Amino acid sequence: MMPTVALVAIPGPRWLPPLPLPLFLFWPIVWLCLGLAKLLNHDRPVGAAKLRTAMQTFRELRGLTIDVDTSDHKKVHVRFV
Numbered sequence: 001m002m003p004t005v006a007l008v009a010i011p012g013p014r015w016l017p018p019l020p021l022p023l024f025l026f027w028p029i030v031w032l033c034l035g036l037a038k039l040l041n042h043d044r045p046v047g048a049a050k051l052r053t054a055m056q057t058f059r060e061l062r063g064l065t066i067d068v069d070t071s072d073h074k075k076v077h078v079r080f081v
Contacts, residue, residue, distance in 0.1 A: 003080040
C-alpha cells in the first residue's frame with residue numbers, strides 16, 4: 001500500500017507539531033510511471049526495469065522513518081504514514 005501522508009518534523013526553539021505532507025496527490029504519477037515502464041519494456045528494458053523498481057519502492061515506504069541532519073546542523077525527522 002502506498003503511503004498517504006509524510007509527517008515532517010523540524011525541531012526548533014519552540015515545539016511545533018509535525019507538518020503533514022499529502023503524498024496521495026502523487027499516486028497518479030506512480031501509476032503513470034508504472035504504465036510507462038510497461039510501454040518501455042520492449043524498447044529499453046533496462047530503463048523500464050529501473051523505473052518499475054523505483055515506483056515499487058515508493059509503494060513500500062509505509063512505516064519508514066528517516067532522520068536527516070542538514071548542513072546547518074538542524075535535524076529533520078520524516079515519517080511515512
